Amino acid sequence: MLLPLRDRTLCYDLVGPESGEVVVFSHSLAADLGLWAEQVPPLLAAGYRVLRVDLRGHGGSRGAPGPYTIDELADDLIAVADSTGIERLHFVGLSIGGAIGQSLALRHPHRVASLMLCDTQSESFPDAANHWGKRIETLQQTGTVESIADETMGRWLTQGFRESHPQRWQQIRATVAGCTVAGYVGCAQALANFNYTGRLHEVTVPVLVTCGSEDPRATPEESRRIAALFRAGRYEEFVGARHVPNVEQPENFNRVLGAWLQETRASR
Known part of the structure; x- marks a missing residue:
């Protein structure tokens, strides 16, 4: 489904019973809503309603050229929620999606019931200007995200997963390669210029932070x-996974997610 707005069009998928509690998913840079394919069936079976939204310039979404901000990307989710009559939601975000979740909880606290933040960061990395600057330069020179697709996949998933799930690996790689340069650059610029660290103590809803033990960038230590910065924060690790544990270890991830949602529902 598409939501046309003044300067952008947002692509989203909403499934499940209208009476169900809503779980919203936000994917990583260079992915799309299909990154959460493994999570949808068990949530529907448990009676939840599931909303997945593509970032600007990713998947079926389109947007004006960046730079974007994390707050603007969070407001895109609110725009979709408003258009579909969703008042309150459980949020699950990976990488840049986790940063978007922090913005939602800080700026729209009445809309968020819980947060699950996966393999993410609370502020731009110290080397953000150089790190993202080099990638942006590469993309602008080549005109395609294909030029960094293999490097990206190496950070996201282990070689063991590639060998045991070649079709799924190829699906994700094709999505990375097909991301628009404008969408990637605009969102990368958002990642290079944000900082919520000093405000996370303001978040009052339950927060679960998770990470793959082999993530080379958003590390378990971080x-x-x-x-620990959240009032009601907790950490859980997916041993052996890299940056996308929901794909690499779906059964384990779904078990953790299901238990987390049950716990946060029971605590209200």
């Missing part, structure tokens, strides 16, 4: 530190 994830534990982020979890």
Whole structure:
């Protein structure tokens, strides 16, 4: 489904019973809503309503050229929620999606029931200007995200997963390669210019921070530190996974997610 707005069009997928509690998913840079395919069936079976939204310039979404901000990307989710009559939601975000979740909880606290933040960060990395600057330069020179697709996949998933799930690996790689340069650059610029660290103590809803033990960038050590900054924060690790544990270890991830949602429902 598409939501046309003044300067952008947002692509989203909403399934499940209208009476169900809503779980919203926000994917990583260079992915799309299909990154959460493994999570949808068990949530529907448990009676939840599931909303997945593509970032600007990713999947079926389109937007004006960036730079974007994390707050603007969070407001895109609110725009979709408003258009579909969703008042309150459980949020699950990976990487940049986790940063978007922090913005939602800080700026729209009445809309958020819980947060699950996966393999993410609470502020731009110290080397953000150089790190993202080099990638942006590469993309602008080549005109395609294909030029960094293999490097990205190496950070996201282990070689063991590639060998045991070649079709799923190829699906994700094709999605990365097909991301628009404008969408990637605009969202990368958002990641290079944000900082919520000093405000995370303001978040009052329950927060679960998770991380793959082999994530080379959003490390377990950093994830534990982020979890400790929340009033009601907790940390859980997916041993052996890299940056996308929901794909690499779906059964384990779904077990953790299901238990977390049950716990936060029971605590209200």
